[in-house]
Amino acid sequence: MDKFKTVVNIANKQTNLGFGVVALLTVGGEQIFSSVVFRCPCNELNFLYGMVFLLVPALALLLLGYILNKKTWKLSTGLCQHRAKLCRWRRLCATGMVFAQISTTALVAPTSWIAVALLNGNYYECAMTGTNVSAYSRHLCGDKNSLVQCQRELYSFPCMSGTSVLQADRESVLLTLRAQSQILGWLLIASIMLSNLLLTCVARCTSPISYLQLKFWRAYTHEESNMIDSYTTKHAKDLAERNLKCFFNRTPPEKIITPPNKDWEKISSLYKFNTKEQYYSTIHRYVETCQETDNGMMRMASVKSSEPADDNPAVLSFVDDGSVAL
Template identity: 80%
Template sequence: MDKFKTVLNIANKQSNLGFGLVALLTAGGEQIFSSVVFRCPCNELNFLYGMVFLLVPALALLLLGYIMSKKTWKLLTGLCQRRAKLCRWRSLTTCGMVIFQISTTAMVAPSCWIAVALLNGNYFECVMTGTNISAYNKHLCGDRNSQVQCQKELHALPCVRDSSVPRADREDVLFTLRAQSQILGWMLIASIMLSNLLLTCMARCTSPISYKQLKFWRAYAEEESNLMDSYSAKHAKELAERNLKSFFKQTPPEDIITPSNKDWEKISHLYKFSTKDHYYSTLHQHVENCQETENSMIRMVSVKSSEPADDNPAVLNFVDDGVMAL
């Protein structure tokens, strides 16, 4: 588990590396699943069985992507307590944009599963030999003397069984199905890459900050997330030790300052960008505002704007993003 955590943390630091690792693990899992678990029944259940193996694991990976995203839980935690605010159109639009950003990341693993499964061809062969579309079945069997028998025994072709269908005709049908599956697989891969490129280009083109600042911002967000986990664990340990020591020794507890509920709530909100502010996260904003309010210090570069914050630009999607701690 520790080794897996290390790999996951490394992948989380670089989005491209993270996507590549997810794709690699998904492809490897599909190969093992296809060779060890999948067995086409070669009967009337072909279509249902093949579709289950093709789509249900993809659905499971999609749900896992939502579960592993910190942004999902930042959005949902306490949502029922903020129902009055959600009635506003601006809040609904913001929630929709956040859900879209989460979905684009969560779709990586299921898309890779379906693409690799189509390139493999086993699932597609099982699915299409179980269809009841006469025109398609006639197209598969072609103009052969054994066409009627081929259509009748189409569901049994993926399995090596004794059949009245000539071996050459059976192989031609399976080659056709495998070719169609691989064509769909490569088209899906091309569409995924093209969509990713277009979304990335659009996000970078509309970026309100420069390339160098974006790199710095990403580095800051990673360090803050890592240190937040470390500080939270350390502070929780100190508080737990204080309480246990006071309980067992029956002594007054030592003073340990912990953030209030409002403080936790303020740093748990999704980040909103403003061109007038220079905050790199909700934590940064909260600390700077507290410093201004309590100490009345001269405003530094991080100044509070009187204008409302805009929706978070797509290029700053990483600020609240990340994976759940295992």
């Protein structure tokens, strides 16, 4: 229960509620792995087995965080088709800033896993009793046994059997290892919270807009994200229905306007805020810079004005957030 309370406190302090949900789901998965799946082998595989359970799930969660982040695919889609643009250092800096924001979000789950696993102590105990560092073994066993015998005894400590060491000595060693694990866990939690606070303060201090406008922008992007999903689904359904009717009924197609590729590319790029133009998204900028032609169609007023400047600040953290289904 103490571990759950710790993670709840971490989740409550996150600026994004989604971070807290991810952290809670992560600790639930760690509890299942620790109590049901994890079984220390108590032999020479202790170190490898313990480190695999401590780090490999964290790596998997990190990769999953990148995969489920919409910014990852907005940043990478079509990247190979625009290699010439990547040579400009300003664009590289902007891309690096967006990638750093993606990494900050993706690191929530793996750091939560490692922190809770260290507070639990099972993985660390198993790994450290399997280490072959002679100085570490001598520190734990002293001069009671030879280093070789000490190492063999250490292997079996997590299993509570197969050792001739006194119960008090064994418990002393395990308590030392558990204390070290929990110290590392709390240090990791403290570093996470401190980093989160510093990043939030830097982002707010360098914000080009005021607090209330930032709040309005967050609400706008949330509504636009929800509506674009439903609108694109409806438009795709209408287009598919028209095409199928034409195919099966052998009738001429009704006129359904779909934006051209260049327009899709303009609204699919990652947004960069420009203090000279008060636009809240790529779609907002596209609509405001469109003009109506003689046949009633909309076209871009100026290609130059529709493109974001390379030296603009990178997109704020909440813009373009969300998951994507592959």
